[in-house]
Amino acid sequence: MSSTMTSATPTLDTMGEVSAKPTKVIQPAWVRVMHWINAVAMILMIMSGWQIYNASPLFNFRFDHSVTLGGWLGGALLWHFAAMWLLMLNGLAYLITGLATGRFRSKLLPITPGGVFGDLKAALTFKLAHDDLTIYNSVQKLLYAGIIVVGIVTVLTGLSIWKPVQLHWLVALFGDYPTARVIHFVCMSLICAFLIVHVALALLVPKSLRAMIIGR
């Protein structure tokens, strides 16, 4: 924890931009703290969600017991509806801070089709440079902006299937209860797909993982 503290040195201006000295902070403290809280909350939500799914599978498969959380439906529901507070409150704080500091705008925009295809081609031919971790390439911008949108839809569909009567207007936005449930599942799948790519790339570029831990 001590490293998190030291990196919070006042090298940041309000825009989350970095001053040249003494060290370049890539990930400000609030991003790091919220990122790891989110990581824990997401894993709890996904693993308990898989156990809940198993009670009445949408498709012709079940998740193996070794990767689920809660042991049975009742236990999984307790985990899911406890971790949801962590996910929602942390997510809300992240969205507010990201918008208020201008970090979302400066880091994630603009996203252009040309930029995405160009960078995707460069990535697939191993020509994509990432010398400066403070600047996201177009593929990163698309993935990071996209996963925020997916996260928001996941929470909204989750609220819909939790409170289909009280929030019937929200359910209507997605069609009906069964549709909201399927979209909730699809969002989970997208998050898992993102996680695989995200973790693989973080391990391929270890300094990005270091930046998310100690900031630099």
Place this chain on the structure above:
Amino acid sequence: MSRMRKLLIPGVDKKLLVKDATKLMPDLTRRRFISGGASLGALTLLTGCDVLDSDSAESLLAQVSKFNDAVQAWLFNPDALAPTFPESMITKPFPFNAYYDLDEAPEVDGKDWKLEVRGLVDNKKSWTLDELYALPQVKQVTRHICVEGWSAIGSWTGTPLRDFLKLIGADTRAKYVWFQCADKDGYNSPLDMRTALHPQTQMTFKFGDEILPRAYGFPMKIRVPTKLGFKNPKYVLSMEVTNEYKGGYWEDQGYNSFSGS
């Protein structure tokens, strides 16, 4: 049947009932519930407690569940109606769902059966099926949502519970209406009074315009379209108006007690 009723009616040792009920949940399952938590060492950081200590993890989750009861009671709008559907959208066949097979479902003799009324009510008389059938009935086509996630649209006809509570002079300031049922091993469930007074909460006698079949809870089911399915008791034997939280078959095993939709 009559033996079953004696077993479930007043003065029953609730603890014994619960003990029977928890037998259904194998010990192995309960242990897995805990070990599932223990495999996530990261949680220690969040809770400040060692998740290997199963009791603290379980009691923390139980506390959050209680908090969620309060949040849901706060969110509950007594005027918000569950969406209704045209009869063409009724799910056929409507699923039978219980913790036992259909051939183990209670076979209640409608001629012998009487609904017992207890607790904070002026008139504690028991009601025969014919007396209940004579009360004004309404039909509603709503979506039944199971705690497991699936849902099905059904047509239920019966008397609004709030009309019946008024009729028997129930103290509607009491906290719960507690239902006891004829299901094997005993089934019971508490319903918070605000939900009991919701206009769509119904004492149901018919499914799809036919007398409620055995599969769906003959002779009487409580249909609560603002709650998950397990809060819709079938084969109801008695109702008690009470301020005391008496627990429920699934609630005691860990399902969230409010479980509102």
